[in-house]
Amino acid sequence: xxxxxxxxxxxxxxxxxxxxxxxxxxxxxxxxxxxxxxxxxxxxxxxxxxxxxxxxxxxxxxxxxxxxxxxxxxxxxxxxxxxxxxxxxxxxxxxxxxxxxxxxxxxxxxxxxxxxxxxxxxxxxxxxxxxxxxxxxxxxxxxxxxxxxxxxxxxxxxxxxxxxxxxxxxxxxxxxxxxxxxxxxxxxxxxxxxxxxxxxxxxxxxxxxxxxxxxxxxxxxxxxxxxxxxxxxxxxxxxxxxxxxxxxxxxxxxxxxxxxxxxxxxxxxxxxxxxxxxxxxxxxxxxxxxxxxxxxxxxxxxxxxxxxxxxxxxxxxxxxxxxxxxxxxxxxxxxxxxxxxxxxxxxxxxxxxxxxxxxxxxxxxxxxxxxxxxxxxxxxxxxxxxxxxxxxxxxxxxxxxxx
Ligand code: KG4
Ligand code: ZN
Numbered sequence: 001x002x003x004x005x006x007x008x009x010x011x012x013x014x015x016x017x018x019x020x021x022x023x024x025x026x027x028x029x030x031x032x033x034x035x036x037x038x039x040x041x042x043x044x045x046x047x048x049x050x051x052x053x054x055x056x057x058x059x060x061x062x063x064x065x066x067x068x069x070x071x072x073x074x075x076x077x078x079x080x081x082x083x084x085x086x087x088x089x090x091x092x093x094x095x096x097x098x099x100x101x102x103x104x105x106x107x108x109x110x111x112x113x114x115x116x117x118x119x120x121x122x123x124x125x126x127x128x129x130x131x132x133x134x135x136x137x138x139x140x141x142x143x144x145x146x147x148x149x150x151x152x153x154x155x156x157x158x159x160x161x162x163x164x165x166x167x168x169x170x171x172x173x174x175x176x177x178x179x180x181x182x183x184x185x186x187x188x189x190x191x192x193x194x195x196x197x198x199x200x201x202x203x204x205x206x207x208x209x210x211x212x213x214x215x216x217x218x219x220x221x222x223x224x225x226x227x228x229x230x231x232x233x234x235x236x237x238x239x240x241x242x243x244x245x246x247x248x249x250x251x252x253x254x255x256x257x258x259x260x261x262x263x264x265x266x267x268x269x270x271x272x273x274x275x276x277x278x279x280x281x282x283x284x285x286x287x288x289x290x291x292x293x294x295x296x297x298x299x300x301x302x303x304x305x306x307x308x309x310x311x312x313x314x315x316x317x318x319x320x321x322x323x324x325x326x327x328x329x330x331x332x333x334x335x336x337x338x339x340x341x342x343x344x345x346x347x348x349x350x351x352x353x354x355x356x357x358x359x360x361x362x363x364x365x366x367x368x369x370x371x372x373x374x375x376x377x378x379x380x381x382x383x384x385x386x387x388x389x390x391x392x393x394x395x396x397x398x399x400x401x402x403x
Contacts, residue, residue: 002032002075004120004145005376006062008138009130009158010195011039011049013061014372017073017120018380025206026167026381027180033072034373037061044235048225049195051131056103058137063107066141067115069372075118086113090148097143100136108144117149122386124379127155128398129196135394146389153389154379158370159197159400160209162334163190164381165363165374179330179359189328191319194335194370195221195236198315200271200322201400203332206381209400212322213271220311221337223275227282227307231300242340244304247297257293257302259285261310263317271322278310312343316350323355330359339368 007014014036022028039057043049070076086094086109098105125142128135146153170177179185190201190209198215218226221238228237233244261281264274282303286294293299315337323331331351338344344362351360367374 001121002073002119003122003124003154003376003379004066004069004118005124005156005372005379006138006142007126007158007161007370007372007375008058008062008134008141009126009128010134010370011043011054011057012370013037013039013058013065014370014375015062015065015069016372016376017069017075018373018376020380026164026377029168029377029380031169031373031376032074033069034371035065035069035072036371037065040236046235048235049131051133054131055133055137058134059101059103062104062137062141063111067111070115070118075120077116077118078114079116084113093147094144097140097147101140104137104141104144108141112148120149120151122152122154122379122383124154124156124376125392126158126161126375127392128158128395130158130396132394132396135396139392139394143389143392146392152386153392154382154386155392156375156378156382157398157400158375159192159199159201161374161378162192162194162368163201163203163332164377165334165367165371166332166361167381168367168373168377169364176361179361182359184329184359186330187326187328188330188332189319189323189326190332190334191315191338192335193220193315193333193337195219195225197335198273198275199400200318202322202326204403208403210403211399211401212326213273213318215273215275216265217274217276218279220273220275220315221335223279223311224307224337226279230279230283230286231303232295233300233304236336238337238340241304241308242342244301245308245342248301248305251298251301253298253302255302257289257299259303259306261285261306263310263314266314266317271318273314273318275311275314278307282307308340308342311337312340312346315343316347319347320350320354323358328355328358330361333362334368336369338362339365
């Protein structure tokens with residue numbers, strides 16, 4: 001069974017084709033193609049994502065990516081007798097769906113006329129949380145395909161997808177696959193950290209989630225992005241700060257500038273986070289020093305290492321406390337920030353030391369940031385949620401909690 005998955009919730013346009021052979025829930029998912037077009041270059045000069053620009057880019061990218069994803073999955077077959085038109089009735093429906101995404105119309109029409117209906121059983125699409133104008137582009141695109149190919153659509157929660165990214169692309173004999181196969185997987189504590197979210201989620205079973213803590217202001221990724229901007233580093237800030245922090249480590253520089261940053265809410269008796277104070281503290285430190293210092297590579301490296309460590313300390317502490325309190329069997333990471341090597345490594349060390357019996361799952365680095373493969377994987381876990389394309393809606397603030 002093949003599923004086509006679409007992701008447009010933020011600034012990455014993604015389409016993937018996934019296949020599942022095994023009947024076991026969520027296991028044995030094969031990625032036939034996973035195409036991603038990043039818009040980083042478009043948003044770089046704004047230091048963050050600009051929703052209307054992102055919408056425009058998604059509209060431009062989707063049809064070429066669809067063809068590429070189907071081609072790589074060996075499912076793109078040209079029609080022998082190329083149709084010249086779509087029936088007026090069908091065209092009216094397509095035009096109605098695309099009322100607010102006119103730019104999609106001409107390319108998708110051409111593509112539908114050129115190629116056969118592929119061997120796809122359902123379409124998975126992110127319906128939230130995310131940037132509303134961006135989500136609608138992907139959802140309307142899914143509606144067109146669902147309607148034209150006459151197949152169901154499966155709505156996917158983007159946060160659930162960051163969790164289920166851990167189920168994708170595992171070697172059959174790997175430790176991770178063994179963990180996924182065990183009955184000792186749940187309850188799990190999921191730490192989801194991205195540009196828009198920082199959440200601790202209790203996962204009791206497949207599809208059973210409860211948010212037990214989240215950020216009260218900025219997300220951790222947003223903190224990386226904003227502090228990187230203060231330091232004059234490029235967007236996205238996470239990888240830029242991580243790189244400078246590594247340089248700092250390599251240069252074996254000692255704490256020359258004595259930079260001290262707070263760890264907000266570290267000892268608060270809850271699982272919530274707050275990162276805006278950390279960003280303000282970076283700004284204060286930056287402003288109190290001379291330009292000569294703040295523009296020196298040494299200061300930027302040391303500040304980057306200090307920011308990264310402060311964020312890591314907060315994320316690790318809260319995750320371990322939550323895992324202990326709920327007697328978690330597994331700690332699961334997901335989201336762009338969990339591509340951070342230091343975070344991955346330091347959390348592993350902490351688990352080994354403090355909760356050695358707890359399993360640890362981290363996605364492949366390239367599946368931490370937004371992609372469509374993770375959206376398709378959730379759809380395989382939620383095959384019972386298939387609906388007619390007419391019933392799909394967007395919810396920019398969609399929550400994962402359902403208990
Ligand atoms: O999950 P994601 O691709 O998009 C959202 O759903 O937001 O996450 C993007 C975020 C950005 O804030 C970016 O700075 C951060 O993930 N990020 C990182 C790293 N790679 C991406 N943060 C820290 N270290 C990284 N290596
Ligand atoms: Zn994301």
